[in-house]
Every structure is written in structure tokens, then in C-alpha cells.
Amino acid sequence: MLTRFAPSPTGELHLGHAYSAVLAHETARAANGGFRIRIDDIDGSRSREEFVAASLADLDWLGIDRDGDPVRQSTHLGAYGAALDTLRARGLVYPCFCTRADIAASLAAPHGPSGAIYPGTCRSLSGAERERRLAGEPHCWRLDMARAVALAGDLTWEEAGQGLRIADPLAHGDVVLARKDAPASYHLASTLDDAAMGVTHVIRGADLVASTDVHRLLQALLGLPTPLYRHHALVCGPDGKRLAKRDAAASLASLRASGVDGRALAADLAAGRLPAGYSLQMP
Numbered sequence: 433m434l435t436r437f438a439p440s441p442t443g444e445l446h447l448g449h450a451y452s453a454v455l456a457h458e459t460a461r462a463a464n465g466g467f468r469i470r471i472d473d474i475d476g477s478r479s480r481e482e483f484v485a486a487s488l489a490d491l492d493w494l495g496i497d498r499d500g501d502p503v504r505q506s507t508h509l510g511a512y513g514a515a516l517d518t519l520r521a522r523g524l525v526y527p528c529f530c531t532r533a534d535i536a537a538s539l540a541a542p543h544g545p546s547g548a549i550y551p552g553t554c555r556s557l558s559g560a561e562r563e564r565r566l567a568g569e570p571h572c573w574r575l576d577m578a579r580a581v582a583l584a585g586d587l588t589w590e591e592a593g594q595g596l597r598i599a600d601p602l603a604h605g606d607v608v609l610a611r612k613d614a615p616a617s618y619h620l621a622s623t624l625d626d627a628a629m630g631v632t633h634v635i636r637g638a639d640l641v642a643s644t645d646v647h648r649l650l651q652a653l654l655g656l657p658t659p660l661y662r663h664h665a666l667v668c669g670p671d672g673k674r675l676a677k678r679d680a681a682a683s684l685a686s687l688r689a690s691g692v693d694g695r696a697l698a699a700d701l702a703a704g705r706l707p708a709g710y711s712l713q714m715p
């Protein structure tokens with residue numbers, strides 16, 4: 433067994449991150465398995481080195497030991513590019529030149545499980561127009577979802593404690609696999625890295641369960657193994673809302689500064705006990 437905790441270094445870790453890291457760590461160690469840290473830092477404009485160091489210090493404070501050095505997504509850009517090339521060669525991705533405003537203005541942009549569904553404007557561009565615009569316009573790369581699903585067929589994954597779940601990638605529309613400002617999207621980078629790291633059990637918040645529809649499809653298209661998944665309840669604050677990076681009171685740095693014992697907190701979280709005022713809820 434190998435599990436991982438994959439923070440994005442865009443802010444301080446809070447109780448919700450601690451809960452996720454503790455679950456992944458405990459699950460692995462209880463089975464004599466490995467536990468690794470991955471730094472999800474492909475978003476160059478929002479990732480900060482200081483948050484990488486602070487996150488690792490928070491995990492040390494919780495008593496969470498890790499195997500090997502933390503893996504950084506920013507060092508895997510070549511692998512993301514190669515996977516995109518593979519999909520491109522099979523006609524499964526296309527360049528999209530639309531701006532956010534273009535998409536928002538489209539009447540035919542309903543919401544899916546992971547945000548607005550792309551109306552498909554650039555899917556039908558002619559080859560010549562694509563070539564012309566590729567030379568000079570910023571673009572992202574989108575998965576041609578209908579074509580990809582037709583190729584991959586029906587897909588399921590094993591959700592811990594719940595049995596098989598049916599993946600519904602079509603509901604997401606033509607998701608972005610490589611962004612205008614980053615060489616991969618969360619979907620592509622996370623799926624590739626989980627496979628490359630040999631992660632057998634993906635343990636993460638239930639806010640990401642819908643993403644698994646897309647990850648499962650990418651695994652099928654790219655010939656990657658499918659890990660087991662456990663999407664856990666989210667830590668909510670005294671207001672009943674899930675914690676966000678702006679909730680300073682729940683940040684691990686502020687708990688540490690106020691004298692909380694990190695190891696005792698980790699043991700409580702592992703047993704599902706949260707500090708007063710906080711609760712666990714399924715979204």
C-alpha cells in the first residue's frame with residue numbers, strides 16, 4: 433500500500449488538510465505501507481516556496497513521517513507534455529482559444545460537477561484555422577470528451593466502504609488538460625503522478641470525488657492503473673462551512689502558536705475527534 437498527501441502550496445495548511453494527511457498516513461502505516469508527500473505546484477502564479485516549507489513543518493509538528501523526499505509536480509512537466517502528445521496523436525484533445533469571458537457569455541454553458549461545461553466552440557474549428565491561431569494566440573488544450581468516452585467505454589472505480597462507483601466523465605464536458613498558464617491541469621497532473629508514484633490508495637476530501645470521473649477516464653486512455661479511492665468528509669468550521677485557506681483560526685500555524693500539541697491533535701483527528709466548534713461533514 434502507498435498513500436500520499438498532496439498539498440498545493442498556495443496558502444497555509446488548516447485542520448482540513450491535517451485531517452486528510454492524518455487519514456492517509458494512518459491508513460498506510462496501519463498496513464505497513466508507504467506514505468509520500470507530493471507538492472502540487474504546477475500553478476506557478478499562485479504557488480509560493482514559503483508555503484512548501486511551512487506545510488512540511490506543519491506535517492512534522494503533527495508527527496507525520498514520510499517516505500523519501502517530497503515529490504514536486506513542477507519537476508514533472510515533461511511527463512505531462514508527453515501524455516498530452518499521446519492524446520493529441522490520437523485526436524483526443526484540441527486547442528481552445530476561448531477566454532473565460534467568452535465561455536461565461538455563452539448561453540449554452542450549463543454547470544457540471546466541476547464548473548461550467550465548455551460549450552465546445554473550438555472543437556469544430558477547421559484544421560487550417562487551428563494552425564493559424566495556434567501560431568499566435570494563447571490557448572489551452574481540452575479533452576474531446578465524447579470521443580474519449582466512446583473510446584474508453586464504461587468505467588468504474590472502487591470507493592472504500594461503498595463498493596463500485598460508476599464514473600460519469602461526460603457530465604464534465606470537454607475539460608482542460610493543459611492550461612494557458614500551466615503545462616497541465618490538475619486532472620492530468622494528479623492522475624499521471626498518482627500512477628508514476630505507485631499510489632495504491634488515493635485518500636482525499638470528498639470535494640474531489642467528482643474529479644475522479646475524469647481521472648478514471650484518463651487512466652483508461654493512458655493505460656494507467658486505477659488506485660482505490662477514499663473520499664473523506666470535510667472539516668467544517670463553527671459556521672458550518674468547510675474550511676478555506678482564509679480561515680486563519682484553523683490554520684495549523686496558529687494552532688501551533690497557541691500551544692496545541694501537534695501529535696495529540698493528529699491522534700484525535702485519526703479517531704475522528706475534532707477541536708471544539710469543528711465538525712466533519714460530507715458535502
Ligand code: GLU
Pocket residue numbers: 438439440472622635636637640
Ligand atoms: N492538490 C490538491 C489540493 O490541495 C489535492 C489533490 C489530490 O489529492 O488529488 O486540493
